[in-house]
Amino acid sequence: MHYIKNMGWIEVITGSMFSGKSEELIRRIKRARYGKKKIEVFKPRIDARYCRESVVSHNGDKITATNIENASEIKDFISQQVQVVAIDEIQFFDKEIVNICKDLADSGKRVIVAGLDMDFRGKPFGYTNLLMSMAEYVDKLQAICVVCGNPASRTQRLIEGKPATHSDPTILLGAKESYEARCRKCHEVPK
Numbered sequence: 001m002h003y004i005k006n007m008g009w010i011e012v013i014t015g016s017m018f019s020g021k022s023e024e025l026i027r028r029i030k031r032a033r034y035g036k037k038k039i040e041v042f043k044p045r046i047d048a049r050y051c052r053e054s055v056v057s058h059n060g061d062k063i064t065a066t067n068i069e070n071a072s073e074i075k076d077f078i079s080q081q082v083q084v085v086a087i088d089e090i091q092f093f094d095k096e097i098v099n100i101c102k103d104l105a106d107s108g109k110r111v112i113v114a115g116l117d118m119d120f121r122g123k124p125f126g127y128t129n130l131l132m133s134m135a136e137y138v139d140k141l142q143a144i145c146v147v148c149g150n151p152a153s154r155t156q157r158l159i160e161g162k163p164a165t166h167s168d169p170t171i172l173l174g175a176k177e178s179y180e181a182r183c184r185k186c187h188e189v190p191k
């Protein structure tokens with residue numbers, strides 16, 4: 001990638017669960033650190049009981065992040081010296097995330113965001129799609145389908161081992177549920 005100079009921009013890393021979004025975000029943050037950039041990393045506080053202060057990849061990589069509840073809190077941590085702003089799990093943020101990313105890029109910062117493009121139903125998730133349309137760079141990653149071994153673009157949700165139905169809520173805290181990477185053909189969403 002040939003990065004733009006003397007100007008801000010937005011990079012979006014998207015795809016299904018297990019596609020390596022967090023891994024790629026962490027890789028980019030580490031590389032920016034080698035470049036001695038001043039970086040701030042954020043992630044949403046989804047569940048107050050489970051307050052993990054890091055961006056963690058499924059391969060065990062992690063990096064310290066500031067947990068925030070609303071996108072508007074990002075502004076409180078950004079000074080003029082900050083050059084790179086990285087945000088994970090963008091699908092969980094309110095609409096304000098779009099304006100904030102735009103303002104940060106307009107003010108000359110490199111904004112790197114990672115998040116799911118689709119929910120378990122295969123429908124657009126949060127404002128990821130809007131950010132994709134505004135971004136200078138978009139990388140859509142794929143995992144490997146655990147059923148057939150093809151590239152996987154979807155996230156399969158299982159509740160008690162069975163495919164979650166269309167009407168099951170997107171966020172269900174405390175239920176015995178799990179997620180798998182699956183391709184278009186193997187992805188199941190019963191009505």
Ligand code: ADP
Nearest residue numbers: 017018019020021022023057058059143144181
């Ligand atoms: P994401 O942020 O997109 O959910 P992560 O960066 O957290 O992805 O995890 C990517 C890692 O997940 C891979 O490097 C691999 O070690 C692991 N992994 C587990 N299941 C799969 C799968 N079905 N396809 C690809 N990678 C998988």
Ligand code: ZN
Nearest residue numbers: 145148183186
């Ligand atoms: Zn498949």
